[in-house]
Amino acid sequence: MKYKLKEILSLSLDIGERMLKCGAEISRVEETIKYILEGYGIKYMEVFAMNSLIIVTIRKEDESYTESRRIMHIDKDLYQLEKLNELSRNICNKNIPRKEVLKQIDSFKGKYKVMPIIGGMIAAPAFTLFFGGNYKDAIISLLIAVVLCAYNQFMSHTHINALINSFISSFIIGITSILFVKIGLADNFDKIIIGNIMLLIPGLSMFISINDIFKGDTMSGLGRFTEGLFLALVVGAGVGLSLIMLGGLL
Amino acid sequence: MINLLYASIGSLGFGMVFKANKNKYIYITIGGLLNYLAYYLSYKYSNNIFLSSAVCAVVTRMYANVMSIILKCPTTIFTLTGLIPIVPGGSLFYMMQNLVLKNTNEALNQGIITGEVILGIVSGMLFASSILTIIRAIKKKLISF
Numbered sequence: 001m002k003y004k005l006k007e008i009l010s011l012s013l014d015i016g017e018r019m020l021k022c023g024a025e026i027s028r029v030e031e032t033i034k035y036i037l038e039g040y041g042i043k044y045m046e047v048f049a050m051n052s053l054i055i056v057t058i059r060k061e062d063e064s065y066t067e068s069r070r071i072m073h074i075d076k077d078l079y080q081l082e083k084l085n086e087l088s089r090n091i092c093n094k095n096i097p098r099k100e101v102l103k104q105i106d107s108f109k110g111k112y113k114v115m116p117i118i119g120g121m122i123a124a125p126a127f128t129l130f131f132g133g134n135y136k137d138a139i140i141s142l143l144i145a146v147v148l149c150a151y152n153q154f155m156s157h158t159h160i161n162a163l164i165n166s167f168i169s170s171f172i173i174g175i176t177s178i179l180f181v182k183i184g185l186a187d188n189f190d191k192i193i194i195g196n197i198m199l200l201i202p203g204l205s206m207f208i209s210i211n212d213i214f215k216g217d218t219m220s221g222l223g224r225f226t227e228g229l230f231l232a233l234v235v236g237a238g239v240g241l242s243l244i245m246l247g248g249l250l
Numbered sequence: 251m252i253n254l255l256y257a258s259i260g261s262l263g264f265g266m267v268f269k270a271n272k273n274k275y276i277y278i279t280i281g282g283l284l285n286y287l288a289y290y291l292s293y294k295y296s297n298n299i300f301l302s303s304a305v306c307a308v309v310t311r312m313y314a315n316v317m318s319i320i321l322k323c324p325t326t327i328f329t330l331t332g333l334i335p336i337v338p339g340g341s342l343f344y345m346m347q348n349l350v351l352k353n354t355n356e357a358l359n360q361g362i363i364t365g366e367v368i369l370g371i372v373s374g375m376l377f378a379s380s381i382l383t384i385i386r387a388i389k390k391k392l393i394s395f
Contacts, residue, residue, distance in 0.1 A: 023326065024326060025326065028326075076267075076269070076330070078327045078330070079270060079271045081324055082324060082327065085323060085324055115267075116266060116268075116269060119265065119266025122262065122266065123266075126259040126260040130257055199267070206368070207371055208330065210375045211379055214376065214379050214380070214383075235342070236343075236346045239347075243346070243347060243350045244350055
């Protein structure tokens with residue numbers, strides 16, 4: 001064997017950790033780690049992944065190593081996910097040292113920094129129109145989306161709990177859209193709020209979690225499902241609070 | 251009908267929010283379009299929210315699977331963005347608004363719609379993934395023979 005057991009273990013976990021952080025399903029992470037380890041010629045392994053933890057143990061004759069990684073917060077990044085998938089397929093075929101792998105992983109990072117903001121600016125007006133708003137509403141909802149994205153970008157360094165963050169964001173959405181309608185720049189505050197809420201609603205992670213459950217990862221699937229439910233509740237609560245505070249103005 | 255356009259643009263926007271690769275944008279847009287088209291047609295003929303959300307979840311899942319085989323990339327890219335147009339953001343908001351305004355009946359109504367859509371998508375995903383699992387199992391059996 002070309003590499004030390006420890007090095008192989010760390011390498012496989014580096015890739016697994018990054019994939020989980022980018023929002024991959026649990027079973028995909030487990031399978032990837034297994035394939036990589038097999039590609040490096042290891043026969044006996046125990047791989048366990050959850051939505052917040054990965055533990056891997058590998059054995060060879062009388063040596064055995066265990067390493068675990070704690071995943072704190074998940075930030076969806078489909079570009080990285082795709083690239084990591086390719087990378088892991090390459091690694092299985094030709095074994096590369098860990099330094100090279102780390103270098104490649106780093107090169108995928110932070111490629112699309114401006115895109116999320118532009119995406120928010122496209123998605124929010126589109127959904128305002130989708131739910132029946134007029135063009136004035138769409139322009140206002142674009143403005144609010146810019147504010148929202150700026151807020152999220154600003155807060156992303158502080159690592160505040162996602163629940164609290166969504167509560168504050170939905171509250172901001174509610175307040176600003178009611179105020180804009182009050183001034184007279186737009187007509188339907190409900191359509192503006194809905195368009196922007198779509199940016200926060202995490203229904204998606206909820207539906208993806210169903211896949212996890214049906215591949216046998218009941219624990220993490222349930223964890224993600226509950227997370228999604230709570231986020232939806234929190235968003236509702238934030239908007240409700242803003243309606244209670246400023247609903248009398250309309 | 252113009253909603254189809256808005257739905258696909260919305261999906262594209264979400265593709266950007268989730269930082270998808272640039273060369274996938276066109277497929278993501280088509281995914282959103284297909285998803286809402288499935289919902290629109292099935293709702294027109296059955297008038298049943300639960301059934302139509304299940305149908306469009308199945309369509310999205312199948313599309314994602316086909317695309318992932320063709321383009322050799324994870325299915326997550328297409329399921330995450332494709333399901334966006336039917337996420338029940340509207341009914342969730344109206345439920346909250348009516349609760350605040352003390353219209354309990356209307357709030358209950360909207361809450362039921364939200365639940366219906368969520369359950370519909372979940373059962374659609376369930377149906378699609380059980381079919382896919384069976385297909386995969388049969389393929390493995392055939393290869394091993």
